[in-house]
Amino acid sequence: LSxxxxxxxxxxxxxxxxxxxxxxxxQRIAFHLARASKSEADHLARQITGLREALRIxxxxxxxxxxxxxxxxxxxxxxxxxxxxxxxxxxxxAIERTGAFRGTYHVLGGAISPLRSIGPDDLRVDELLARxxxxxxxxxxxxxxxxxxxxxxxxxxxxLLRARGIAVTRPATGLPVGGDLEYVDGVTLGRAFEARxxxxxxDAGE
Amino acid sequence: LSxxxxxxxxxxxxxxxxxxxxxxxxQRIAFHLARASKSEADHLARQITGLREALRIxxxxxxxxxxxxxxxxxxxxxxxxxxxxxxxxxxxxAIERTGAFRGTYHVLGGAISPLRSIGPDDLRVDELLARxxxxxxxxxxxxxxxxxxxxxxxxxxxxLLRARGIAVTRPATGLPVGGDLEYVDGVTLGRAFEARxxxxxxDAGE
Numbered sequence: 001l002s003x004x005x006x007x008x009x010x011x012x013x014x015x016x017x018x019x020x021x022x023x024x025x026x027q028r029i030a031f032h033l034a035r036a037s038k039s040e041a042d043h044l045a046r047q048i049t050g051l052r053e054a055l056r057i058x059x060x061x062x063x064x065x066x067x068x069x070x071x072x073x074x075x076x077x078x079x080x081x082x083x084x085x086x087x088x089x090x091x092x093x094a095i096e097r098t099g100a101f102r103g104t105y106h107v108l109g110g111a112i113s114p115l116r117s118i119g120p121d122d123l124r125v126d127e128l129l130a131r132x133x134x135x136x137x138x139x140x141x142x143x144x145x146x147x148x149x150x151x152x153x154x155x156x157x158x159x160l161l162r163a164r165g166i167a168v169t170r171p172a173t174g175l176p177v178g179g180d181l182e183y184v185d186g187v188t189l190g191r192a193f194e195a196r197x198x199x200x201x202x203d204a205g206e
Numbered sequence: 207l208s209x210x211x212x213x214x215x216x217x218x219x220x221x222x223x224x225x226x227x228x229x230x231x232x233q234r235i236a237f238h239l240a241r242a243s244k245s246e247a248d249h250l251a252r253q254i255t256g257l258r259e260a261l262r263i264x265x266x267x268x269x270x271x272x273x274x275x276x277x278x279x280x281x282x283x284x285x286x287x288x289x290x291x292x293x294x295x296x297x298x299x300a301i302e303r304t305g306a307f308r309g310t311y312h313v314l315g316g317a318i319s320p321l322r323s324i325g326p327d328d329l330r331v332d333e334l335l336a337r338x339x340x341x342x343x344x345x346x347x348x349x350x351x352x353x354x355x356x357x358x359x360x361x362x363x364x365x366l367l368r369a370r371g372i373a374v375t376r377p378a379t380g381l382p383v384g385g386d387l388e389y390v391d392g393v394t395l396g397r398a399f400e401a402r403x404x405x406x407x408x409d410a411g412e
Contacts, residue, residue, distance in 0.1 A: 030257070044254055
């Protein structure tokens with residue numbers, strides 16, 4: 001059997017380490033780049049190298065930004081008394097796309113994970129506490145991922161924040177809107193039942 | 207709504223143009239690269255830039271290679287009297303992985319496509335005819351893709367090659383082995399019925 005030429009194989013291996021790129025997909029991309037024009041390949045390489053230089057971390061919330069303060073932290077219309085804590089910047093964009101939140105954010109840079117040796121000191125926890133201690137923060141929404149690590153991180157932060165007299169909330173878990181009961185995983189369905197709400201109550205709240 | 211910072215947006219747009227990378231996936235990769243270490247990002251960029259310099263086109267078959275002749279064309283154990291014509295180098299690897307072919311290859315560099323203004327002169331057709339005219343080629347297997355463009359290219363090449371007294375074959379189309387009739391597309395199923403074989407015949411052939 002013929003092997004891939006070494007430079008192609010090495011590029012494919014590097015691409016396969018990117019999130020969401022499988023081995024086959026990585027090979028297809030490597031072949032594509034081998035055939036691409038010099039300007040297309042060079043342009044992509046320059047964008048990758050330049051990304052770190054063009055982006056910085058917002059000094060307030062830790063979000064990716066071209067300036068010292070990100071677009072959200074410098075927007076006076078955003079409610080700075082409510083801080084939504086997320087693990088990564090991409091989670092922030094997912095929430096922004098819903099349009100359901102008008103406060104500000106705090107990007108932790110990950111979740112606490114003993115297995116991967118990530119502790120609170122590796123995350124932007126001190127920066128969050130410093131923001132909270134300035135005094136005008138009333139509520140912190142802990143929107144870490146609904147995973148074991150995200151839940152543990154939320155619990156850890158909730159204790160620290162409640163001790164400082166801050167209201168701490170977490171987005172509801174439950175059935176996905178528009179989904180089919182049959183396709184909902186057991187844990188989600190179980191939690192949705194535990195957290196079931198009175199129908200009249202729900203109507204009254206709307 | 208907050209937009210992605212411009213450098214991230216631009217990289218995501220470039221990544222989304224790669225084969226098999228959707229918009230969401232491109233954004234995830236861009237975020238990953240924004241957080242990656244400088245050495246990881248620079249290494250990937252260098253691999254992309256270096257690919258074109260490290261690879262050349264095999265002078266015989268058009269395959270990607272680090273040397274003037276690819277590993278297959280320089281392997282004396284390969285049967286050079288049988289040439290398998292493929293559109294792109296990745297198709298060649300797909301065939302190599304089966305282990306079902308021990309001849310040599312010819313990479314066209316694409317398929318004839320009037321819609322995309324790709325004619326025979328844009329492909330390595332003259333090089334194929336030159337190889338055939340050296341005299342020791344007996345059979346050409348036209349393994350272009352089973353698409354409209356691949357079929358048209360195979361038909362075009364078959365006429366040129368038969369006029370030169372060469373045996374021209376094409377891999378069989380039919381039901382995928384291990385597949386379920388219910389999930390086979392109608393065109394494939396229809397062709398599989400048209401090309402149905404006598405069961406005793408097939409047994410005898412084994």
